[in-house]
Every structure is written in structure tokens, then in C-alpha cells.
Amino acid sequence: MQSRKVPQPGWNLEYTMWMFTRLSGLALPVLGLIGITAALVMGARTQMDLGTLMRWTFFPNVSHVTSSNIPDYVPWGGAFWQIMQIMIAFFGFTHGFNGLRVVAEDYTNPGFWQVFWRGIIFLVWLFSLLAVIFVIINS
Amino acid sequence: MEVKLKVFRYNPEDDEGKHFDTFTLEAEPTDRVLDLLEQVKNYVDGTLTFRRSCAHGVCGSDAIRINGVNRLACKVLVQDLKSKTVKIEPILGLEVEKDLVVDMEPFFRHYKSVLPYFVNDDPPPMKERLQSPEERSRFDDTTKCILCASCTTSCPSFWINEEYVGPSAIVNAHRFIYDSRDQAAAERLEILNDQFGVYRCHTIFNCTDACPREIEVTKAVGEVKKAIATGRLE
Structure with a gap:
């Protein structure tokens, strides 16, 4: 049986965030895999313990490997790893805060309280993201 | 006893x-x-x-x-x-x-909102609108709905918010969206692509468990979400 095409409905917040949640859910483990693979290539197998490797995998910040036996920290820092950290923070925070928004909207109807909770969640998301980007850039 | x-x-x-x-x-x-x-x-x-x-x-x-x-x-x-x-x-x-x-009124209001009837503006043919057995089997499961409201009233999203269209309405939309003879799939998808449409479904499967006709309700809801996301009725 052949599939039929149907005009897609227009984009809205619900659809956009529904898609984003799925794509970010895929992106986060892929970014983690890139982190752990690169760490193993850079010598993590013999130069750091498992805990340090896991911290790096989930957030590839150079401060996570300073207590290991890595002789040269230069490959573990730099713009590439900063961009990776920002991407992980963006996908993770947005995924999580959108989950909070969905929970809040399960319990509220359109109106004041829905706008209020959306606003609070948006502001906390924005503040958290800006704070983490500040820390990444200055670490 | x-x-x-x-x-x-x-x-x-x-x-x-x-x-x-x-x-x-x-x-x-x-x-x-x-x-x-x-x-x-x-x-x-x-x-x-x-x-x-x-x-x-x-x-x-x-x-x-x-x-x-x-x-x-x-x-x-x-x-x-x-x-x-x-x-x-x-x-x-x-x-x-x-x-x-x-009071079943909210339940039937949601049911009516998804255009639960056949829409085809082409002139009717002399005999019938033909459909292959495969095309008919695509929506066979969702034709079994008897509108008992067991699924919708087992759904926590509906308990919390009566504005949620509910699994039963989505099942009945699915029945026509996937009907190869119908022409209003896009309108139904537009209706369900809403804050109180398919996105309030968090796939907890209460509806599938509750259905006395053993309709795979959560699967039907998932298929409607997929149709919205891909623009394809497979």
C-alpha cells in the first residue's frame, strides 16, 4: 500500500517543542559519544579514572580532568570543547525546562496562570543558560 | 457465592x-x-x-x-x-x-470537534468509492470504537484538564485520517496539532488498557502524531 501525502499543519509552539524534545533526546547521547570517543583517543584509557571520564563525557570541561594524570591539558580545552559544552547545556536545559512547561500546562488552562508559569520557566531557563555559558567561556 | x-x-x-x-x-x-x-x-x-x-x-x-x-x-x-x-x-x-x-457532553463535544464523519467532495461514482482490502485494513482497528468513553476517562491528562480532546476523539479522527477515500485528513491534523490536541498525550497507555474493544489507542495517537510530523499517511 502506497503512503499518501497530506499538507502538514502549521508550526506552533507545541509542535516545535515536541520535535525539539525528540531531536535533543537523540543529540545528547550523540554528543556524549563524541566526548567519550575523543577522550579515549586523547589518552583517557591510561591517564584518568572512570569517574573523571564520565564527568568529561557528560560535560567536556577542562576542569573535569585537572585531577587526572593528563600531562598536557591543551587538547582538552579550546573553542571546540567550549562549543560542545554550550550545545550540551542548551539541549539539556531546553529539553528539561520544556518538560517542566509541559507539566505546568497539563495543570493550567490558557489564561493568567499559564502565561505566569510559562514566563517563570522561560526566565529561569534563560538565566541558567546564560550563567552556564558565562562559566564555560571563563573556565 | x-x-x-x-x-x-x-x-x-x-x-x-x-x-x-x-x-x-x-x-x-x-x-x-x-x-x-x-x-x-x-x-x-x-x-x-x-x-x-x-x-x-x-x-x-x-x-x-x-x-x-x-x-x-x-x-x-x-x-x-x-x-x-x-x-x-x-x-x-x-x-x-x-x-x-x-455528563457526557464534554466527551461528545471533543468527539464532534475532530470531524468524525466521511468527507469527500468529489461527485459520487455510479456504484461505490472503491478501496482495496489493504487500504481498508489500515484503519480497521479504530473503526471498532463504540464511544463508551472508557479510554478518555482513564487518561490523567483528561482528568486534569477537560479541554484535552482525549484519546477517543483522536481514535475517531484516526479512523477517517487513514481512510484512503476521505479528503479532510489535513483539517483533522490541523485541529489535533494544538495545545489540547495530541500533545497532551504522554503515552502512559491507560487508554489502551481501558478499551473494551481492545483498540490499540496509544498506537493510534502515536500514528496521528507521526502524520503531523511527517505529512505522510503510511
Whole structure:
């Protein structure tokens, strides 16, 4: 049986965030895999313990490997790893805060309280993201 | 065998409020829960109010909560219940009018909102609008819905927010969206691509468990979400 095409409905917040949640859910483990693979290539197998490797995998910040036996920290820092950290923070925070928004909207109807909770969640998301980007850039 | 029937009671015209009455009845293991309710109404307390029509699992009018889960009273046998105390309550999420009767208006309002009828503006052919067996089988599952509201009233998203269109309405939209002869799939997808459309479904499968016709309700909701995301009806 052949599939039929149907005009897609227009984009809205619900659809956009529904898609984003799925794509970010895929992106986060892929970014983690890139982190752990690169760490193993850079010598993590013999130069750091498992805990340090896991911290790096989930957030590839150079401060996570300073207590290991890595002789040269230069490959573990730099713009590439900063961009990776920002991407992980963006996908993770947005995924999580959108989950909070969905929970809040399960319990509220359109109106004041829905706008209020959306606003609070948006502001906390924005503040958290800006704070983490500040820390990444200055670490 | 002796069965204790603990029944939710509410009469807006008296001062007793919402409470439970317990009836001790003699029942055969092959009796249905509906038979127990009929026994109470006919021989013990004629004021007990509940809906029933065909009594054979076709009309869907006697959907109630039996020991905490949504079932049709006419399809559940006493011998299949794990306890000799049977707790009977109205389905959740809809306002109780009296005893086990709830106001179905919000449920049917959502049902009507998804255009649950065949739409095809082409001139009708001389004989019939042909469809292959494969095309017909694509939406076979969702044709089985009897609008009993068991699925919608087992859904926590609906309990919390009555504006959610609910699984039953999505199932009935699915039935026509995937019908190869129908021409209003895009309109139905547009209606369901809404804050209170498919996105309030968090796939907890209560609806699939509750359906007395064994429709794969959560799967149908997922297929509608997929159609919205891809623009393809596969």
C-alpha cells in the first residue's frame, strides 16, 4: 500500500517543542559519544579514572580532568570543547525546562496562570543558560 | 457465592452528598457486574441510577470504574474479579449527575470537534468509492470504537484538564485520517496539532488498557502524531 501525502499543519509552539524534545533526546547521547570517543583517543584509557571520564563525557570541561594524570591539558580545552559544552547545556536545559512547561500546562488552562508559569520557566531557563555559558567561556 | 457491592452514590436532590452504599448479594460466578447492578436496582434499591442499553458490549453505555479500572459492566464477570468486594464508581473526569451517570457532553463535544464523519467532495461514482482490502485494513482497528468513553476517562491528562480532546476523539479522527477515500485528513491534523490536541498525550497507555474493544489507542495517537510530523499517511 502506497503512503499518501497530506499538507502538514502549521508550526506552533507545541509542535516545535515536541520535535525539539525528540531531536535533543537523540543529540545528547550523540554528543556524549563524541566526548567519550575523543577522550579515549586523547589518552583517557591510561591517564584518568572512570569517574573523571564520565564527568568529561557528560560535560567536556577542562576542569573535569585537572585531577587526572593528563600531562598536557591543551587538547582538552579550546573553542571546540567550549562549543560542545554550550550545545550540551542548551539541549539539556531546553529539553528539561520544556518538560517542566509541559507539566505546568497539563495543570493550567490558557489564561493568567499559564502565561505566569510559562514566563517563570522561560526566565529561569534563560538565566541558567546564560550563567552556564558565562562559566564555560571563563573556565 | 456472596459478593459485597460497594457502590458510589450521589443524588444532587438530597443532602447525603457523595458516599458509598454497600450491598451484600448472592451471585453466580458467571454473573456480570451489570447483573449485580440490576439485582440491586430491581430488588433492593430502585433509586440506584446507571446507564445501560444493549447489555452486550456493543452500545458502550455502561462504562464504569470497577475496582479502580474502567470497564463495561456488561463485559466483566464476577469470577474474573480478584476480590469478593466489588467497588463501583462512575468514570472519572466528567461531572457526576446521579450515582453512576455522568455528563457526557464534554466527551461528545471533543468527539464532534475532530470531524468524525466521511468527507469527500468529489461527485459520487455510479456504484461505490472503491478501496482495496489493504487500504481498508489500515484503519480497521479504530473503526471498532463504540464511544463508551472508557479510554478518555482513564487518561490523567483528561482528568486534569477537560479541554484535552482525549484519546477517543483522536481514535475517531484516526479512523477517517487513514481512510484512503476521505479528503479532510489535513483539517483533522490541523485541529489535533494544538495545545489540547495530541500533545497532551504522554503515552502512559491507560487508554489502551481501558478499551473494551481492545483498540490499540496509544498506537493510534502515536500514528496521528507521526502524520503531523511527517505529512505522510503510511
